[in-house]
Amino acid sequence: MEAVILLRFVFLAVLFAHFLLPPCSWAVSLTFDDVLARAVEHSPDLAIAKYDVAAKREAVNERAYDYVPTVELRSYAEQYKDLTQGAAAVNSVGDVVYSSNSQAQVSHYVTAQLTLWDFGVRGKRGI
Structure with a gap:
């Protein structure tokens, strides 16, 4: 008897959901x-x-x-300063030994490079 009551309740719930609730708004046709x-x-x-x-x-x-082709520009500057003001013949800072006079040096380099012939190296690499 209880199964019949439960079955009727489920049937009424399904009918309520089907006819009285609005259709699902999240359903999308693709x-x-x-x-x-x-x-x-x-x-x-x-x-x-x-x-x-x-x-x-x-x-x-x-x-x-x-x-x-590549072009490279380098600049290098260095300066040695006599820290003893001429009192010592040689200055030592760590492992570096400097002469006793002050001096400055500035160098600039420009290098241009273009490979004209590579003896087939690029072909072997699959380039």
Whole structure:
């Protein structure tokens, strides 16, 4: 008898939910294009492939630097100061020994480089 009462209660609850409650507003109909776009957007395999393509492009750009001429500019300045004001013949600071006179030196270097012939090295590396 209790099972029949329970069954009637469940039946009435289902009827109430079906006819009196509004339809679910969160249900969305999707087209095949929507499903495909979401699959492409959330696919880890495609994300990995995109990063692989970006890495390969960067490797090609890096290899192209072997064909580009380079110019290098360096500047170097140093100054030795006699700390003893001529009282000692040699000054020592740690492991470095300086002469007893003060001096200054400034150097500038410009280097240009272009590989004209590499004896097939780039071809062997697959560049």
